[in-house]
Amino acid sequence: MFSKIFKRDEVADAAASGYQAIVQQARRADFYTRYGVPDTLDGRFDVLVLHVALVLLRLQRDRAESDRFSQALFDTLFVDLDQSLREIGVSDMSVGKRVKQMGKAFYGRLDAYRLGLEAVAGDGEQQLADALFRNLFRGETGAEPASALMAGYVVRQAAYLDALPVAEITAGKITFAAP
Numbered sequence: 001m002f003s004k005i006f007k008r009d010e011v012a013d014a015a016a017s018g019y020q021a022i023v024q025q026a027r028r029a030d031f032y033t034r035y036g037v038p039d040t041l042d043g044r045f046d047v048l049v050l051h052v053a054l055v056l057l058r059l060q061r062d063r064a065e066s067d068r069f070s071q072a073l074f075d076t077l078f079v080d081l082d083q084s085l086r087e088i089g090v091s092d093m094s095v096g097k098r099v100k101q102m103g104k105a106f107y108g109r110l111d112a113y114r115l116g117l118e119a120v121a122g123d124g125e126q127q128l129a130d131a132l133f134r135n136l137f138r139g140e141t142g143a144e145p146a147s148a149l150m151a152g153y154v155v156r157q158a159a160y161l162d163a164l165p166v167a168e169i170t171a172g173k174i175t176f177a178a179p
Contacts, residue, residue, distance in 0.1 A: 015072035017172030030179035036146035
């Protein structure tokens with residue numbers, strides 16, 4: 001009886017599983033030690049967004065097969081961000097505004113990373129490194145070498161994700177190469 005009332009949304013379930021794999025990758029200590037990303041709320045937000053962006057950029061190649069999953073993954077990210085803000089004590093009155101700011105930041109980063117990855121074939125990794133410098137490292141003086149190192153990681157990760165079958169990703173079975 002309850003199964004007729006509460007139908008499982010398999011796409012949402014797969015997106016939740018895939019999101020957990022993304023979170024696990026984004027929480028790896030390598031980003032904050034080896035790659036020098038600041039271990040702050042902003043740094044952790046940016047590493048998470050970077051990995052969601054990489055998955056969404058991969059899925060854009062197979063839009064017809066991945067649209068619903070992509071939207072569900074995006075929705076899962078922002079439900080998690082909303083809940084996280086509430087857990088750290090952001091007032092209910094401010095959560096909506098903060099989530100809206102995070103949404104703008106997400107779309108800006110998604111576009112910057114897309115352009116950076118597209119430019120890799122033409123001018124090496126510099127445009128991508130510049131985007132990472134601005135976003136992951138917030139333009140911090142001296143972070144240029146770290147952003148170049150991170151650009152290499154992003155290029156390798158994008159190539160790894162490109163090799164994954166879309167059906168595997170949309171089933172929530174997202175894997176990443178080691179940092």
